[in-house]
Amino acid sequence: AQTVTQSQPEMSVQEAETVTLSCTYDTSENNYYLFWYKQPPSRQMILVIRQEAYKQQNATENRFSVNFQKAAKSFSLKISDSQLGDTAMYFCAFMKLTHYGGATNKLIFGTGTLLAVQP
Amino acid sequence: NAGVTQTPKFQVLKTGQSMTLQCAQDMNHNSMYWYRQDPGMGLRLIYYSASEGTTDKGEVPNGYNVSRLNKREFSLRLESAAPSQTSVYFCATSPGQGSSYNSPLHFGNGTRLTVT
Numbered sequence: 183a184q185t186v187t188q189s190q191p192e193m194s195v196q197e198a199e200t201v202t203l204s205c206t207y208d209t210s211e212n213n214y215y216l217f218w219y220k221q222p223p224s225r226q227m228i229l230v231i232r233q234e235a236y237k238q239q240n241a242t243e244n245r246f247s248v249n250f251q252k253a254a255k256s257f258s259l260k261i262s263d264s265q266l267g268d269t270a271m272y273f274c275a276f277m278k279l280t281h282y283g284g285a286t287n288k289l290i291f292g293t294g295t296l297l298a299v300q301p
Numbered sequence: 302n303a304g305v306t307q308t309p310k311f312q313v314l315k316t317g318q319s320m321t322l323q324c325a326q327d328m329n330h331n332s333m334y335w336y337r338q339d340p341g342m343g344l345r346l347i348y349y350s351a352s353e354g355t356t357d358k359g360e361v362p363n364g365y366n367v368s369r370l371n372k373r374e375f376s377l378r379l380e381s382a383a384p385s386q387t388s389v390y391f392c393a394t395s396p397g398q399g400s401s402y403n404s405p406l407h408f409g410n411g412t413r414l415t416v417t
């Protein structure tokens with residue numbers, strides 16, 4: 183069974199600075215997808231960034247980037263130039279593929295990291 | 302606007318009462334899911350429906366039942382609510398198993414349920 187671990191329950195960062203959120207996972211699968219979701223106080227779940235395990239290049243989306251270390255089973259999220267609107271709970275999630283390589287769409291979530299961006 | 306709509310947004314129940322959480326989507330997605338979110342535990346899958354007419358248990362199905370009424374609607378029922386079911390419940394949808402991962406899950410805005 184797959185597990186996802188986020189070891190930082192809470193973090194704080196000053197506005198405009200950079201912060202890195204940690205995520206590790208355990209799986210025997212070779213092909214899978216990884217995601218970071220953001221949940222602001224509105225409770226809405228928002229997809230931030232995604233990474234295919236077969237791709238060595240780290241995914242980036244504007245101020246958000248990941249450091250994907252497949253051998254170490256690590257998938258950290260870096261937020262550059264932090265903004266007040268980045269204050270949210272961040273969830274790391276794992277999704278294995280079907281045997282023919284398609285999405286299973288059943289995500290396994292970590293316990294979340296609550297990020298507070300301070301003015 | 303396309304999306305996933307959950308009703309109600311908030312609910313308070315007494316122990317032993319029953320209720321049904323409703324979820325409707327207009328995204329023409331095949332698969333629908335119910336998750337619960339608890340502090341320190343992330344989101345856990347309760348039940349899912351890979352396609353219309355099918356339902357399967359997730360990680361924490363005990364105490365719940367589901368109905369995939371049609372392609373658009375997927376309801377979650379608590380027959381006899383318990384305090385341990387106090388949680389935030391999320392409905393989510395996806396195009397379907399085997400599809401592109403580009404947008405794996407679209408979430409509703411959640412239902413906060415308190416059982417006293």
